[in-house]
Amino acid sequence: MTDNPSLAAKTKDIINRYGFAFKKNFGQNFLVDEHVLDKIISAADISSEDIVLEIGPGIGTLTAALAKRAKKVISVEIDKTLIPVLNEVLSGFDNIEIINGDILKTDIAKISEENGGKRLKLVANLPYYITTPIIMGILEQRLPVESMTVMIQREVAMRMQAEPSSKDYGALSLAVKYRCTPYLAANVPQNCFMPRPNVDSAVITLTPHAKPPVEVKDEELMFALIKAAFSQRRKTLLNCIFNSGQWDMGKDDIAELIRGCGFDERVRGEDLSLEDFAKLSDAMSA
DSSP, X not given: OOOOHHHHHHHHHHXXXXXXXXXXXXXXXXXXXXXXXXXXHHHHTOOTTOEEXXXXXXXXHHHHHHHXXXXXXXXXXXXXXXXXXXXXXXXXXXXXXXXXXOGGGSOHHHHHXXXXXXXXXXXXXXXXXXXXXXXXXXXXXXXXXXXXXXXXXXHHHHHHTOOTTSTTOSHHHHHHHHHEEEEEEEEEOGGGEESOOSSOEEEEEEEEOSSOSSOOSOHHHHHHHHHHHTSSTTSOHHXXXXXXXXXXXXXXXHHHHHHHTTOOTTOOXXXXXXXXXXXXXXXXXX
């Protein structure tokens, strides 16, 4: 995949005209590949009835593409120096609202309320340092978001959709699977951005479940077990639970609990499915 010259040239022109300087603390990498832009739009499945919440619009390249399809686009940009750029570049649209703010401090539920209570479609080229806090915050709080189509670090995308016994499988895989359905829409190499990041990226769509795919008596306990299980990847589940010190149980009691759920006491956390952890959690809370 190669850079699209027209989009790259347009980006360079805007950057030069405004004397814009990229800020590492904001994780700014602007997309300059038309094909990837199309893949994001396609994966997000935007219709003329949708309210889109965009995080980190940059210079508005993706924003404009979204606005051509959506009823309304609400873009949250933390960098105040980009606001005049966005206002000029997007001046031809009447269905875009630009908010200068930090998405981690933005009331997403209020945005939904102010737009008729409609569930939002989130689309974003996310700064890598806030990827997990944003995604998990939305999922855990069950905010009114219909879907999330996000550009994230490829390594994180692989972990989000990983299956048991694979090298990428871990606590994040289980947290995502419990709360939504992940779909890897595209792999995106470094040369699709300006400036180039140090890692490859991926576009992933996350669709929240109406209800979790497994029933569990104590959700908090299950995720405490999951966290403990992956705290020491090379150790058995038995040792991980015991070493965590969170539960007043001896090794023999923990081994009995594991065997009682039908697992070998030498099993490791990475070999257990979401259903297995729910079963183990329910047995522990009994």
